[in-house]
Amino acid sequence: MMRLLAFSLTFLLLLSPNVFASEETYQFETDAQSTLFFELTKELRCPMCQNQNIADSDAMIAADLRRKVYQLVNEGQSREQIIDYMKQRYGDFVYYQPPVNATTVWLWLLPVIFVLLGIILVVRSRQQKPVTQDKAKLEAAEKLLEEDK
Amino acid sequence: MKKISLFILPLILFVGLAIFLFQGLFSNPREHESPLLNKPVPSFILPDLMDTDITYTTEVFVGKVTLLNVWGVWCVTCAVEIPYLEQLKNDGKHIVGLYYDQDIDPDFGVKTVARVQQEVDQKLGQLGNPYAYNIFDVKRDLSLDLGVTGAPETFLIDKQGKVRLHHIGDINPRVWQKKFEAIYQELIAE
Structure with missing residues (x-):
């Protein structure tokens, strides 16, 4: 309950434009990398928010994940490598396409x-x-x- | 025969659906199993929050059962949790803080370490200090490797330095009894 309250408070803070004025600008060397970045941030799910991708979310964790995706894309990692990297840390939850297993x-x-x-x-x-x-x-x-x- | 099945079948479907949805009322949507379970804490080299000359690595977890508590002064729920953590500390539990700052934006913002230390001192002065020491996750890298989604979160780490439990949310007497107590005693006995 407290956590929910804390979360909604943070959310309200994030909504007010003056608090987080920083705009992220990411530079890419190739168009392919830029495309990959935008695709991945749409397909990766914010672990904190219930149903937002990390491109859409203003939560701090989403910003951190975007930065990580940017870093990995620039290192030349492939799409699968980056998805695996995230799944290793945040579980299958973090990717919108669920894997086929006994539960799913x-x-x-x-x-x-x-x-x-x-x-x-x-x-x-x-x-x-x-x-x-x-x-x-x-x-x-x-x-x-x-x-x- | 046909009439009975016409009555029973929808009833079964309804009861099944009702049970399924009823369970949903009590499930925590933010709870998902940590992929890190039973795996060693990811490697890191991070400074102490209060004395940045001291550095910690995964070595610090070897040999004792540790509660690694992710927190920050900006976190409202953490402030609620800290007095109970202090009780746990007084019961002899080894609690280590993993501190990260919300205002340190690795890309843009600058906030001096001295300022962070001052805030922490003030906060722990008010609430009590449950931590043996605090690891300062400067750029939130360790948090990301641990799969932390926010604060507070707590990891129970065994004597081999493996993660045995990942709890999202605060620890209170109820959570401790239900989720931690049994496995904690087990790990201590190991």
């Missing part, structure tokens, strides 16, 4: 299972034949018709 496999399996279940249900309900008429009822009905004549 349901994300892929559940929709398939639901579709299959749906298909089975539809097929089954089509196979059911109309209810066979009761002989006794038929006879009773015919009798009624007879009587009407």
Whole structure:
């Protein structure tokens, strides 16, 4: 609770423009490096905030991670190397694309299972034949018709 | 038969969903398992906060069970936590601070170490000092290697210098009992 309060207070502070006036400007040697930097900062998730990428977030940790990504990109590290670097420190949480493992496999399996279940249900309900008429009822009905004549 | 399943099936689905969502009410979304668990503390060479001539490396964790507490004077929750940490210290626990400053922006800002030391002295003078010493994470590099997301956070480090527990948030009597006590006693006995 206190932490939430602290966080929202920090958040409010960050919102006021005078507190954090510094604009980050990163210089890159090649266009490819600059592209990689902007892609990665969009795909890496801020570990402090619930659903913001590090490009979007004003949290200090996000700024630190951006600086780290910049440093690693300039060192010539590849996309996978940088993602691994972050995952080693902040876990799978830090990257928006979850890996397939025993816990996350349901994300892929559940929709398939639901579709299959749906298909089975539809097929089954089509196979059911109309209810066979009761002989006794038929006879009773015919009798009624007879009587009407 | 068909009528019963029409009643039971949605009921099962509903109860399942309700249990799933109910659990969500009590889960902490900021809690995720540290990839560092059971691994040695990442290597570092960092100065003491109060006397920058002293430097620390991972060697300092060898041979005793350490609580490494990440904090800063700017951190509101830390101020709430420190008096309880002092109690723990008085119970004989070895608590080391990992201090980082929010205002030291490695790219732009400049804040003198003397100023930071003065702030820390003042804060600990008010609240009490639970720390055996403070490691000064000047550029927040060690924090980043440890996967720290903010402050306060606490690492329980065993006698071999391996991380055994990573707690995000403050330590209070409830958290200590639930999360730390058992594993701490285990590590002490090792």
